[in-house]
Amino acid sequence: MxxxxxxxxxxxxxxLYGASAYRGLEPFAAKxxxxxxxxxxxxxxxxxYGYWRGGK
Amino acid sequence: MSxxxxxxxxxxxxxxxxxxxxxLKVCExxxxxxxxxxxxxxxxxxxxxxxxxxxxxxxxxxxxxxxxPRFELVGRLQLDHGAGTWDEWLLAFGGxxxxxxxxxxxxxxxxxxxxxxxxxxxxxLAVGQTLDLGPPGTFVVAEVKTARFxxxxxxxxxxxxxxxxxHYADLSGPGGQFATLDYGTGRTAEALYVGREVTxxxxxxxIVEDEERRKEAGGAALACPKCGGPLEIRAPDQTQRIACxxxxxLLDATKDLAILEALDSVPVKPLIPLGSKGGLQGAxxxxxxxxxxxxxxxxxxxxxxxxxxxxxxxxxxxxxxxxGHWSFVEPxxxxxxxxxxxxxxxxxxxxxxxxxxxxVVDHVLGEFYWAVARxxxxxxxxxTAPPFMLSMERTxxxxxxxxxxxxxxxxxxxAFRLEGAPPERQGVGMNQPSPHTAASRAAxxxxxxxxxxxxxxxxxxxxxxxxTVHKQTVTVPAGAVSGSPEAAVFSxxxxxxxxxxxxxxxxxxxxxxWLYLAGALVNEETGSVDEFDANIEYYYGSDSDGAxxxxxxxxVTYISGVEPGRYVLRLEPQWETGKPPPQYGLLxxxxxxxxxxVFLALLALWFWPLVLGxxxxxxxxxxxxxxxxxxxxxx
Numbered sequence: 077m078x079x080x081x082x083x084x085x086x087x088x089x090x091x092l093y094g095a096s097a098y099r100g101l102e103p104f105a106a107k108x109x110x111x112x113x114x115x116x117x118x119x120x121x122x123x124x125y126g127y128w129r130g131g132k
Numbered sequence: 133m134s135x136x137x138x139x140x141x142x143x144x145x146x147x148x149x150x151x152x153x154x155x156l157k158v159c160e161x162x163x164x165x166x167x168x169x170x171x172x173x174x175x176x177x178x179x180x181x182x183x184x185x186x187x188x189x190x191x192x193x194x195x196x197x198x199x200x201p202r203f204e205l206v207g208r209l210q211l212d213h214g215a216g217t218w219d220e221w222l223l224a225f226g227g228x229x230x231x232x233x234x235x236x237x238x239x240x241x242x243x244x245x246x247x248x249x250x251x252x253x254x255x256x257l258a259v260g261q262t263l264d265l266g267p268p269g270t271f272v273v274a275e276v277k278t279a280r281f282x283x284x285x286x287x288x289x290x291x292x293x294x295x296x297x298x299h300y301a302d303l304s305g306p307g308g309q310f311a312t313l314d315y316g317t318g319r320t321a322e323a324l325y326v327g328r329e330v331t332x333x334x335x336x337x338x339i340v341e342d343e344e345r346r347k348e349a350g351g352a353a354l355a356c357p358k359c360g361g362p363l364e365i366r367a368p369d370q371t372q373r374i375a376c377x378x379x380x381x382l383l384d385a386t387k388d389l390a391i392l393e394a395l396d397s398v399p400v401k402p403l404i405p406l407g408s409k410g411g412l413q414g415a416x417x418x419x420x421x422x423x424x425x426x427x428x429x430x431x432x433x434x435x436x437x438x439x440x441x442x443x444x445x446x447x448x449x450x451x452x453x454x455x456g457h458w459s460f461v462e463p464x465x466x467x468x469x470x471x472x473x474x475x476x477x478x479x480x481x482x483x484x485x486x487x488x489x490x491x492v493v494d495h496v497l498g499e500f501y502w503a504v505a506r507x508x509x510x511x512x513x514x515x516t517a518p519p520f521m522l523s524m525e526r527t528x529x530x531x532x533x534x535x536x537x538x539x540x541x542x543x544x545x546x547a548f549r550l551e552g553a554p555p556e557r558q559g560v561g562m563n564q565p566s567p568h569t570a571a572s573r574a575a576x577x578x579x580x581x582x583x584x585x586x587x588x589x590x591x592x593x594x595x596x597x598x599x600t601v602h603k604q605t606v607t608v609p610a611g612a613v614s615g616s617p618e619a620a621v622f623s624x625x626x627x628x629x630x631x632x633x634x635x636x637x638x639x640x641x642x643x644x645x646w647l648y649l650a651g652a653l654v655n656e657e658t659g660s661v662d663e664f665d666a667n668i669e670y671y672y673g674s675d676s677d678g679a680x681x682x683x684x685x686x687x688v689t690y691i692s693g694v695e696p697g698r699y700v701l702r703l704e705p706q707w708e709t710g711k712p713p714p715q716y717g718l719l720x721x722x723x724x725x726x727x728x729x730v731f732l733a734l735l736a737l738w739f740w741p742l743v744l745g746x747x748x749x750x751x752x753x754x755x756x757x758x759x760x761x762x763x764x765x766x767x
Contacts, residue, residue, distance in 0.1 A: 078571050079578075086582040086737060093586055093733035097593050097725060100633025102692030109661045111654065 140166060141175045150206050151224045154287040165284065167291045179294045180283040183210055183217050183386075187235055188332060188444065191286050195336040197242060201225045205233070207286035211279040211298065216372045216502050217386065222288060230289060232325055233335070234312075237501050238367075238447025239463075240332065241310050243325035254299045254319045259531040263303060268326045271303035271311050274466040275530045292317060304466030329465075332445065356381060358394050364407065365499060366420045367442045373504045375421070375496040377406050382496065382505065393506065399495045400424050403453065403550070404439055406498045410548035412460055412539070417441035417449060419548075421498035427489035427512070434489075440500060448501060451544065452536065456554065457561030458544045459521060459536035469522070469533050474761075476515045476522055478535065483515035483522045486562050486759045491525065514562060516755075521563035538563045560755040568748040575741040582737040590730050597723030601634075602626035608705055608713035615706040623701040623718065625656060632723035634694045636701070638666040639686035640716035645669070646683075647714050648706040653691050656698045664689045668716070694722070 136149040145161030149168065156167050158179055165176040189205060196202045207222030218236035225231070234241040249266040254276070261273045281296045292298065299315035305326075314323040354363040361378030365371055371385040373392070380395035402422040404410075409418050421440030426433050436454035438461075443449075450461035470477040474485040493508040510525040519538035524531065538561065541554030557564075604623050612619035628634065640647045646669035653662040666689050672681035701720070707713050753763050 079574055082575055082578050082740060085740065086578050089733055089736045090582060090585055090589070092736075093729055094589055097589065097729045099631060099693050100690075100723060100726075102633060102690050102726070103728070105692035106663055109663070110659045111652075111661045 136168070138166075138173055140164060141173050142166075142178075147173075149287055150204075151222075151228065151230055151287060151289065153228050153230065153289050154207070154222075155291040156284070156288040158285050158287070165294050167293075169291070176293045182208070182283055182285055187219055189219070189221055189233070189235060189337065193337055197330065197335050201229070203231070205286075206230075207284065207288045209284045209288055210282040212282050213277045213279040214503070217282060222286065231327070232312075233330075238442070238444065240330050240335070241327055242330045242335070243310070243312060243327035246311075246324045246326040248321055248324040251313060251321050251324075254301070254315045254321075257301050257313075259526065259529060265303070265305070265311060265324065265326070268309060268311065269305050271305040271309070272466050272469075272531075273301055274304045274532070275302040277301075277529055290316070304468075306467050308465050309467055310465075354389060356383065357389050358383075358391055363389075366407065366418050367444075367499055367501065371420075371499040372502050373496070373500045375498055375500075375504075377497050380495070380497065384503075385499070398497060400437075400497070402437065402439065402497060403555070404451070404544075404548050408548045408550075410544075412441075412451075412544075412547050413449075413537075415443045415446050417443050417451075419451075419498070421496070421500045423493055423497070423500075423504070424495040425491050426494050427491050429489065435494065440498065450534070450536075451539075454561065455559060456541060456557035457564055458539040458541055458554075459561075459563060460539055461521075461523070461534045461536040464522065464533035464535040466531060466533050469524070471513075471524070476524075478522050478533075481517060481520070483517040483520070485761070486514040486516045486521075486756075488513050488760060516563045518563045518569075519565040536563060538565060559758060560751060562755065562758070564755065566748055566751045566755075568744055568751055572741065572744040572748045575744050579737045579741045583734055586730055586733045586737070590725055590727075593723070593725035597632065597725055598635075598721050599629075599723065600719065601628055601722050602699075602701075602718065602720035605715060605717045606703060607715050612713060614709065614713070615704070617704075619706075619713065620702060620704040622654075623703065625698055625700050626720065627698055628694055628696050628722050630723055631693070631695055633726070634691040635721045635724040636664065636666070636689045636691065637686055637719040637721075638668060638689070638716060639719075640668045640714045641685060642668055642670050642714055644671050644673070645708045645711050645714075647716060649716070650704040650706070651689075652702045653694070654700050654702055655695070656700060658695075658697065660695075662691045662694070664691060690724070690726070 136152065138147045140147050140159040140162060142164040143159060143162035145159055147157050147159060147166060149157050156165060158165050163178045165179045167174045167176060191205050191208060193205045194202055203223040203225050205221050206224040209220040210217055211220065221233040221235060223231045223233055232243040234243060246268060247266065251263055257273055257276045259273050259276055262270050263273060264270050278297050278299050281292055281294050281298055283294060296317050298317060301313040303311040303313065305311060308328050309326060310328055311324060311326045313321050314325065316322045354365060355361065356363055356376040356378060358381040359376060359379035361376055363374060363376065374383045374385050376383065377398065380398040381391055382393040383389040384392050404419050406419055406422060409416055418441065419439050420442045423438050424435055425438060426435040436452060439451040441449040441451055452459045452461055464478060468479055476483045489512050491510050491512045493504060493506055496504055496506065510527050513524045515522040521536040523534050541557065545554050606621055608619050634653065638649055649666040651664045651666060666687045668685065668687050670683040670685050674680065701718065705713065756763050
């Protein structure tokens with residue numbers, strides 16, 4: 077019983093590891109945004125959050 | 133059989149020495165002990181009647197042992213060392229060959245004559261001492277005693293007057309070997325006998341049935357001389373002392389139940405009634421005795437109960453109850469124990485020292501095969517290797533070892549069909565198996581396997597990932613101002629073929645200055661944007677302590693879970709005012725394995741083993757808190 081539970085747990089951990097490593101998940105990743113192509117194509121028209129935040 | 137025939141000097145009856153080497157014969161007509169003195173015979177007078185035990189053996193019985201010629205029991209010697217009587221049987225194989233068969237405490241030892249090596253005199257022997265006996269090996273002195281030649285029947289291979297005191301030492305050797313150094317009536321060893329414990333079945337002997345022996349012993353129905361209560365003797369051939377179960381008085385079973393200690397009431401009541409029968413370890417045992425013993429440590433008395441079990445073919449065993457923890461205890465062969473500082477080895481099994489104590493007999497009830505008395509004390513050493521225990525008890529002239537196996541209380545209750553439930557266990561028993569050990573070990577094994585698989589996967593990702601998808605050197609447009617939109621650039625487009633993370637390595641040859649990049653990874657097909665920033669700074673110089681430097685010329689950023697597609701990077705640099713904008717490089721790789729995934733997986737895998745290991749440690753800590761080696765306590 078204990079053995080089966082632990083094997084299931086181990087397989088779950090391995091599955092999670094495999095999936096997160098395969099998908100390349102990163103901790104504390106910023107939320108993905110969407111910018112229209114028209115804005116993107118004008119280098120000066122799109123400002124990063126760093127710009128508004130003050131950057132360095 | 134070759135032999136010697138003569139007439140009894142007392143009654144004139146025929147005397148037949150069946151063994152040519154026999155020197156003493158008890159006349160079967162008049163009971164006189166007649167010794168051969170060369171061609172003459174000497175009459176030592178009538179010997180006492182045999183002590184009416186109900187030994188499973190009888191003169192004239194034949195048998196065969198381990199490929200040796202068949203034998204016949206031709207002599208019986210009864211000895212008493214003050215705490216009990218035992219029988220030595222003379223086995224004649226025909227011709228001049230003979231051996232001893234010792235019968236005591238329900239056990240048999242087959243002993244053949246061996247060459248006598250130089251050994252210490254009787255007065256120089258001490259229990260626990262090791263002796264090199266030559267070819268038989270090195271033996272441990274287990275008992276050094278003097279016994280009285282009580283009486284005999286048949287013939288014997290030595291010429292000693294009945295009633296004499298005989299000195300001997302019993303030794304225990306490797307592999308279950310047993311030896312006796314026979315000092316006769318002197319102080320110098322006269323003979324060495326070496327053999328081993330055997331069963332009557334191994335000897336090919338058909339034993340006399342129990343009921344018949346019981347009748348011979350005449351101990352079936354007796355009454356306590358103190359209170360008149362009926363006494364049922366269950367091991368009449370072995371019993372030396374009887375503690376009346378009605379009044380608690382201690383009686384001498386060898387002297388017509390003489391009162392040794394008179395009591396008016398039974399001081400303790402055994403949980404398993406005397407006379408109970410129970411099946412344990414492959415035999416049906418009868419509880420014939422009960423004693424309460426205790427050890428006092430730092431003023432605190434620690435009592436425990438011992439039940440003496442008896443089975444005619446197997447002899448005696450003990451059932452020990454200490455604070456609700458039960459153990460089935462068997463005699464251990466002293467020669468098979470190798471005692472170290474804090475460890476003991478018994479049959480290749482290592483035991484850890486648990487405690488040393490002085491064990492005292494406080495109360496007794498029922499029958500005992502030795503001359504037990506309240507106040508009897510022994511020095512005891514206990515060792516443990518759950519579910520087993522190993523105990524040594526030592527007196528001035530005897531050393532004994534016993535091996536115990538832990539029993540679940542319910543098992544004892546079931547075996548003896550006891551009513552109710554067993555008393556609650558207190559604390560953790562010395563040899564109680566940890567309920568966490570098996571689970572903890574299994575969890576460790578699975579976690580190890582899981583860890584190996586995680587590392588295998590990690591190396592797989594390491595080998596198959598890390599492909600470079602973009603590499604570019606960026607020059608900031610001339611005249612651009614730090615942080616201004618004019619300084620921002622879009623990289624060349626690049627393709628990400630497989631899902632995974634992206635590693636962006638930025639580098640710039642900054643020296644005592646910095647470069648900050650506000651970046652965004654833009655999917656040209658879907659419009660998704662992942663923003664990131666990269667800070668490159670490098671400073672160096674020298675001071676009174678010498679040269680120094682800090683920072684680096686490159687930095688690494690990771691973008692999470694990037695879908696396959698066409699991408700560009702938008703990069704908006706900032707740099708130190710008054711300095712020229714630095715040129716910077718970008719290296720983008722996809723599917724770069726991250727060790728933190730491995731770290732988290734290992735943490736998850738080892739969570740349960742750590743929890744179980746902690747429980748196991750807590751259990752062991754509780755066990756050892758009762759020992760001489762409590763954890764966290766200096767020795």
